Amino acid sequence: MSGKIRLSKSSIDDAEKQAVLEVLDNEFKELSSN
Amino acid sequence: MNLKNYLQTDMDVVCVNTGTSALHLALSALNIGIGDEVLVPSLTYVASYQAISATGATPISCEIKEKTFFIDIDDAKNKITSRTKVIMPVHYASSAKGIDEVYNLANENNLRVVEDAAQTFGSKQNNKFVGSVGDIICFSFDGIKNITSGEGGAILSNDKEFVQRIKDARLLGVEKDTEKRYNKERSWDFDVSHQGFRYHMSNIMAAIGLVQLTRVEEFRAKRQKIVQSYLINLETVKEVGFLDFNYEELISHIFVIKAEKRDELRAYLLKNNIECGVHYKPNHLLSKYKTNYSLPKTEKAYEEILTLPCHVDLTQKEQDKVVERIREFYGK
Numbered sequence: 028m029s030g031k032i033r034l035s036k037s038s039i040d041d042a043e044k045q046a047v048l049e050v051l052d053n054e055f056k057e058l059s060s061n
Numbered sequence: 062m063n064l065k066n067y068l069q070t071d072m073d074v075v076c077v078n079t080g081t082s083a084l085h086l087a088l089s090a091l092n093i094g095i096g097d098e099v100l101v102p103s104l105t106y107v108a109s110y111q112a113i114s115a116t117g118a119t120p121i122s123c124e125i126k127e128k129t130f131f132i133d134i135d136d137a138k139n140k141i142t143s144r145t146k147v148i149m150p151v152h153y154a155s156s157a158k159g160i161d162e163v164y165n166l167a168n169e170n171n172l173r174v175v176e177d178a179a180q181t182f183g184s185k186q187n188n189k190f191v192g193s194v195g196d197i198i199c200f201s202f203d204g205i206k207n208i209t210s211g212e213g214g215a216i217l218s219n220d221k222e223f224v225q226r227i228k229d230a231r232l233l234g235v236e237k238d239t240e241k242r243y244n245k246e247r248s249w250d251f252d253v254s255h256q257g258f259r260y261h262m263s264n265i266m267a268a269i270g271l272v273q274l275t276r277v278e279e280f281r282a283k284r285q286k287i288v289q290s291y292l293i294n295l296e297t298v299k300e301v302g303f304l305d306f307n308y309e310e311l312i313s314h315i316f317v318i319k320a321e322k323r324d325e326l327r328a329y330l331l332k333n334n335i336e337c338g339v340h341y342k343p344n345h346l347l348s349k350y351k352t353n354y355s356l357p358k359t360e361k362a363y364e365e366i367l368t369l370p371c372h373v374d375l376t377q378k379e380q381d382k383v384v385e386r387i388r389e390f391y392g393k
Contacts, residue, residue: 030334031334031335031336032334032335032336032370032375032379032382032383033336033370033372033374033375034336034337034338034368034369034370034371034372035205035315035370035371035372036205036372036373036374036375037204037205037209038208038209038273038276038280038372038373038374039204039209039211039269039273042272042276043268043269043272043273046268046269046271046272047265047268047269049268050264050265050267050268051265054264055264
């Protein structure tokens with residue numbers, strides 16, 4: 028950490044990361060070609 | 062919980078991959094193109110302008126009101142021509158204060174309204190969520206917005222024909238592809254009759270967005286606390302001015318002050334490890350969108366505005382330091 032106070036920052040935390048993993052696991056394996 | 066439930070609206074909601082594509086898709090679906098003009102305030106991020114010029118239409122730079130930085134309706138009225146098709150108000154710093162005047166002007170002049178509400182998700186105007194009423198409203202969910210889907214955006218409207226056009230156009234113009242995908246009935250046998258784009262929101266983005274949506278009120282409380290703290294602790298600094306917003310109705314994506322000796326203050330804060338910003342360089346000063354007329358109120362604002370740190374991870378200690386350094390700079 029640089030100690031810099033940031034102007035803005037994403038609010039994403041672990042809950043969102045878990046949701047992405049679930050999508051990758053459940054839905055992307057079902058994808059088929061156009 | 063979905064966007065429609067959260068916003069308490071009957072409007073249709075169509076999600077896309079960015080806020081800019083939301084604006085571009087909306088204008089394209091209105092058949093805006095070469096020879097058309099779109100009224101837009103100059104004090105906005107260049108995304109508003111790029112979305113307009115991407116259709117072939119011309120953005121017409123308008124003035125802002127001094128107190129709210131919302132589009133100056135009298136100036137916009139003076140710039141209406143036979144080519145004007147759309148007015149695009151921008152909800153600067155999350156406030157839609159002044160939107161009623163925009164709709165009055167649009168109704169009187171048969172214009173469509175495309176609200177650039179990129180910064181406004183979760184904010185209210187007249188006790189209603191921005192996006193719950195109106196003609197066409199475009200949100201952004203990029204990485205640092207009030208809620209994020211990584212990148213993302215949404216378009217809301219009650220115009221059913223328009224909504225069908227944007228649903229098709231966000232998926233390369235393949236007719237009814239959204240509906241077919243949801244019903245697992247995609248087919249090689251489809252038709253395309255309009256220009257489309259690859260602007261749909263992916264599942265990964267939607268997954269992030271849906272979790273974020275459950276946290277909006279947490280974000281509202283945090284951002285409002287930050288804003289209230291700035292308002293209270295900088296109130297006595299006469300060199301600092303605030304925008305005339307109903308802050309209690311907003312989830313402030315950015316917190317902007319009007320500061321005397323702005324550039325010196327900015328340098329002082331940066332020297333003290335405090336990031337701050339200028340939102341935005343007016344578009345009529347950019348090479349691509351340069352005008353042959355000036356916008357004095359916009360140019361004055363550009364010399365004064367300074368955006369202070371405002372995000373949900375900002376601690377009270379950090380915010381106290383920001384305030385202390387500002388007071389120190391002005392010798393308070």
